[in-house]
Amino acid sequence: MSGFARPLCALGLALAAGLACAAPPTAYDPLGSRQSLAGLPPPGQPPLGDATLPGCPPPFAGGRIGLAEAVQRALCRDPRGRQAWAEIDLAAARLGTARSAWWPTLNAQAGIGRDEQRLRQSATVGAAATTSTSAFDNRNAQLSLAWTLFDFGQRSATEEGARQTLLAATASRSQVVQQIFLDAANAYLQLLQAQGEMAVARETERIYLQGFLAAEAKHSAGVDDQAAKLQMQTAFAQSVVARVRAEGQLRTAQGTLAAALGEPPGRPVEADLDATRLPDTAFIRDTETLLALAEQQHPQLQAARAQLAAAQARSAAAERAGRPTLSLAASQGLTRRSGSEAATGLADRQRDQSVGLQLTVPLFDGFSRVYEARAAQAEAAQAEATLAVASRNIALEVWQAYQAFQTQNRQLDGTERLLGYATRSLEVAQGRFKAGVGGTLELLEAQRALADAAQQRIGVLSDWRATRLRLAAALGQLGLWSVRGD
Structure with a gap:
């Protein structure tokens, strides 16, 4: 695995583990948006923040x-x-x-499919017409990352x-x-x-x-x-x-x-x-x-x-x-093929990976901005x-x-x-x-x-x-x- 692929996969595994172990959505606050609310009494408690008060009394x-x-x-x-x-x-x-x-945003994609090719060869002098069929299974997975660096x-x-x-x-x-x-x-x-x-x-x-x-x-x-x-x-x-x-x-x-x-x-x-x-x-x-x-x-x-x-x-x-905005874009993909690869001439495994910087410059949007x-x-x-x-x-x-x-x-x-x-x-x-x-x-x-x-x-x-x-x-x-x- 390349030097880029290792940290990318590690980041994906870490985020997946974090989501798997996360608390319910109402309590999960990974970015600390509710930290300033820690001193406020929650619903069901007297909302004036008086420590000498008991909880809310039963119905009158x-x-x-x-x-x-x-x-x-x-x-x-x-x-x-x-x-x-x-x-x-x-x-x-x-x-x-x-x-x-x-x-950054991290996305995973996966797919599975089956390809078939049928080749028919016309008859020639001394040889009869022939038909050959090749089939292979196609499995692919891709992990992509996008990160806005400057805006x-x-x-x-x-x-x-x-x-x-x-x-x-x-x-x-x-x-x-x-x-x-x-x-x-x-x-x-x-x-x-x-x-x-x-x-x-x-x-x-x-x-x-x-x-x-x-x-x-x-x-x-x-x-x-x-x-x-x-x-x-x-x-x-x-x-x-x-x-x-x-x-x-x-x-x-x-x-x-x-x-x-x-x-x-x-x-x-x-x-x-x-x-x-x-x-x-x-x-x-x-x-x-x-x-x-x-x-x-x-x-x-x-x-x-x-x-x-x-x-x-x-x-x-x-x-x-x-x-303009400057972003980092990276991806890594893997494709596996199995079947009649000898007939098709295709490799049974293919890896694709890319990393680069992307500059986006808004030019015209119909004056909406x-x-x-x-x-x-x-x-x-x-x-x-x-x-x-x-x-x-x-x-x-x-x-x-x-x-x-x-x-x-x-x-x-x-x-x-x-x-x-x-x-x-x-x-x-x-x-x-x-x-x-x-x-x-x-x-x-x-x-x-x-x-x-x-x-x-x-x-x-x-x-x-x-x-x-x-x-x-x-x-x-x-x-x-x-x-x-x-």
């Missing part, structure tokens, strides 16, 4: 649930998370495809574009995770608010019922007229309607949260959270610092930057597609504009969330005082009404004021929590730390 059977557990269950079971993982797998596979262009950077640009696309897919997954987190937290807070409003509606109904019974007793005793009784009866009926409406809103909120947890909407669920205990706000700083943090670490901006870099790399690859390069440039310009739009929108979201949070901070104090005043006012009005000093309208007004104050307090508490999480999401910092104390 119903009952009370905390905010942190609700978020964790949503992160584990929301199909958007699996969809984002599929995007990462796709990008990693394309990166592997781009890296494979640096490697003016086209493979480098293609690989860089694929690498940046993988980075963009990874950042987009982080954005999806934060959106799942925020959606689940908002569904939980809506249920918490609905539970509070339901409690207020029931308490309001009870207060109005007491007022109606007191008015009815005074009317029966002849102390008050029928108009006062009817006013209290009307107010009580309105409170019943409000309670029924609150029950419907509560059931809707329960179904929304159950669906966010990956459970049927009819699964009973109750928010288990002390609404009066407020979580930490140490991450909230001045607006300039917050805007700088969002610009630096928001996953949507990271994905947009990576998409821009990928588009620029694809544009460079399109520009270099029309340049011109338009491909133009399309790649337009894609890069589009990605640049997308990044600018995302940067502007995120900065605006940070500003709006910050201002809303500051407003709700001030409203917290105001609603707390308002609730105290309304509670005291109702106590006084009830005492005056029982003593016959106060009138029905005074009592009704105090009852309405307390109900409104309680509703405002519940709404502000819920909005404050939601806006706090909204601000954390606008900064790209949303994580289980933000709900761990809840």
Whole structure:
């Protein structure tokens, strides 16, 4: 065997052995396209990378649930998370495809056939016509190798574009995770608010019922007229309607949260959270610092930057597609013949081998490369504009969330005082009404004021929590730390 044939056959055997011993296609990664994904929790695990968390919990059977557990269950079971993982797998596979262009291609061919030749010799003077037949089997095998050695950077640009696309897919997954987190937290807070409003509606109904019974007793005793009784009866009926409406809103909120947890909407669920205990706000700083943090670490901006870099790399690859390429080509073949070789005059074994360099120079392709390069440039310009739009929108979201949070901070104090005043006012009005000093309208007004104050307090508490999480999401910092104390 020649000096060239030996390494060529060795390479073929090595590659064949590698393929024979390879892992399943989903796990086999000979070119390391998935190395950057080693730190990401796989599907079926909480995707926030918190080492203190256990694995995904079993399906929720119903009952009370905390905010942190609700978020964790949503992160584990929301199909958007699996969809984002599929995007990462796709990008990693394309990166592997781009890296494979640096490697040689090795192909084997084999064939088998049978040839027959029939020779007829015409009769001559003194000799009769004769017919002779020869047949032989033909077996051949060939091993060919092709290896691109130089292409003016086209493979480098293609690989860089694929690498940046993988980075963009990874950042987009982080954005999806934060959106799942925020959606689940908002569904939980809506249920918490609905539970509070339901409690207020029931308490309001009870207060109005007491007022109606007191008015009815005074009317029966002849102390008050029928108009006062009817006013209290009307107010009580309105409170019943409000309670029924609150029950419907509560059931809707329960179904929304159950669906966010990956459970049927009819699964009973109750928010288990002390609404009066407020979580930490140490991450909230001045607006300039917050805007700088969002610009630096928001996953949507990271994905947009990576998409821009990928588009620029694809544009460079399109520009270099029309340049020459230098390749190494080599082949070795063997042909065996058996049968009537003596009759045919053919050798029973024939070897062919070749090795050389091949220069390919694109001359004309119908102007397709011109338009491909133009399309790649337009894609890069589009990605640049997308990044600018995302940067502007995120900065605006940070500003709006910050201002809303500051407003709700001030409203917290105001609603707390308002609730105290309304509670005291109702106590006084009830005492005056029982003593016959106060009138029905005074009592009704105090009852309405307390109900409104309680509703405002519940709404502000819920909005404050939601806006706090909204601000954390606008900064790209949303994580289980933000709900761990809840």
